Amino acid sequence: MSTKPKQEAKVAVLKGQEAEDKVLEYVKKMNRPYGAVDVAANLKGAVPKTATQKILVALAEKGELTQKVYGKTTFFVYNQEKIDSLPPDKIADLKSELAKIEGENKALAAEVKSHSSELAKIKATPTDEEIDRQIADVQKAVW
Incomplete structure (x- = not known):
């Protein structure tokens, strides 16, 4: 070894x-x-x-x-004391930019939620083949 x-x-x-x-x-x-x-x-x-x-x-x-x-x-x-710090006006600018971005983020999140619910509805809707099959089953049951 x-x-x-x-x-x-x-x-x-x-x-x-x-x-x-x-x-x-x-x-x-x-x-x-x-x-x-x-x-x-x-x-x-x-x-x-x-x-x-x-x-x-x-x-x-x-x-x-x-x-x-x-x-x-x-x-x-x-x-x-040797660490650089941002001046108050720069901090205010960054805060306003942050607020703007957060607003855009909320709008996009609402849009995503809307599209997700629409997608769930579409997925729940039967396809053409499924509808044709259901119609054929009903016709067989009636006749």
Whole structure:
């Protein structure tokens, strides 16, 4: 019996600025609180755990991340003040567009319901062959 060697994909370990950029990119993309161990695990070994902790602390000192300590555990989240937000007029435009689309959607749903009921009526109506067969059966019964 032969055994096949396991082939594991080796992840290139990042160092320096590349590692810092990768950690910042990940935390920004996920936009939720993480501990250093979670970030290192989610990066699948691209950045070692000890380096991840140091990078997260350094990014918090630079103001890129917000650091919050709960007992012995420290969590990091992307600085929410750096996230772009939509101006109120753009939000109002999007809300009006949403209302318009929802109205169109309701109209289309009503049309689909109407067509579905019409289709059910058509399917319930006997075909020409069925009517001919029923007429022949009635004529046989009468004569």
